[in-house]
Amino acid sequence: MRALFVLALLIAPPALAQSRVPPPALADTQLADPAQERAAKALMETLRCLVCQGQSIADSDADMAADMRALVRQRIAAGERPVAVRDWLIERYGNYVSYDPPLSGATGPLWLAPIVLLAIGGLLARRSLKGRRR
Template sequence: MIRRLLALVMLALAAPTLAQSRAPADYANVQLPDPAKEAEATALMATLRCLVCQGQAIVDSDADMAGDMRSLVRQRIAAGESADEVRAWLIDRYGDYVTYDPPVSAATLPLWLAPLLLLTFGLWLARASFRRRNK
């Protein structure tokens, strides 16, 4: 009975140790040997959103998911894929949310039109205000 209780206490104390994050992916924090390919990969990573952090690009994020995504980008660029092919693959895998530049579609059309509508409304409001002042 005491052995079981002691084993349970040891397991409970070991839980924080087991919860440590895993090692980063191969190319998460290692640059590619070819400077041109590394520049292409870095430029692409700056346009991809971390799915965990949501507001950070994967190039800046310390999250494990961002490290995995950086590694995937570098591996695919090193294998000869273009940045557009890698971006398309990531969008297919994670959805449009992964990119800071979502394509125009029925779902994203309000996001693209809202700034134009707000600007038009602001100009109309300013014009009306100036007309009142001049009268």
């Protein structure tokens, strides 16, 4: 009996962690204009969920992602261009919110590292092949 009580205590917190607050109006509701909805959906695919860290806001079930989806749809429905909405979200949440952060001093090494590593790999492969030919 005591083991059941301990098990119930371990299971209860995750079950109670679900928010009972309903999602914002446009979080899971598509826009009436198909072109605006396509633009909103395309933008949502490029924005990272700040809670999940591996999903876009289009794919995430987190409350924060729902709020961000609603913001994107509201702004696009109001006539803002997706680029302006993206820039606003980056200004508000930082470059981390974007899967394609702009080149800057902080992100420069991330952009340059693959090129440098490919060049080093190419040089090593070339030296290895030259050594085998002799």
